[in-house]
Amino acid sequence: MQVNVRFDNNRAILALNGNFTFEFHREFKHATTSALQHPGLSDIEIDFSAVDYMDSAALGMLLLLNERAAGKKITLVNCKGTVKSVLDIANFGKIFEIR
Template sequence: MQATMQQDGSKAIIKLSGSFTFEVHREFKQVTNSALERNDITALEIDLGDVDYMDSAALGMLLLLNERSAGRKISLVNCKGTVRSVLDIANFSKIFEIH
């Protein structure tokens, strides 16, 4: 998986691609920490449009990100196919804004 971050005003856009699994937890934490360390970031947008697979560890990483976000709004965007199904089954729409 690749993870990149860009800033759009006060929002950090984190684009993920490939398989979102436990093997990429360090890279995911590194890129999300770089966004959370910035005081001018008030929202995070996780772009899952190029993610073709995610496992339960990925769900856990998103939950931990939510805990570490210190009240920042987190939205999951471009969720489709299997990724959207996994998020729906896990009821993540109760925790995150999903587009």
């Protein structure tokens, strides 16, 4: 799993690539911590277009990010297939905007 971070004004865009599982927790935390330290950050967009699978640990990582984001808007984009199903079953649409 890889994560590429880029910034567009006050928005951090994290593009995930690979299976989003527990083995990825260090990389994900490092990338999100770095993004959250960006001056003026108001939005975080996580792009799932290159992710085909996520496990329950990934759900936990997203919840922890939501806590650490302290009110910043988090949007999950390009969710498809199994990833979309997992997010729907977990009712993550009530916590995050999913597009």
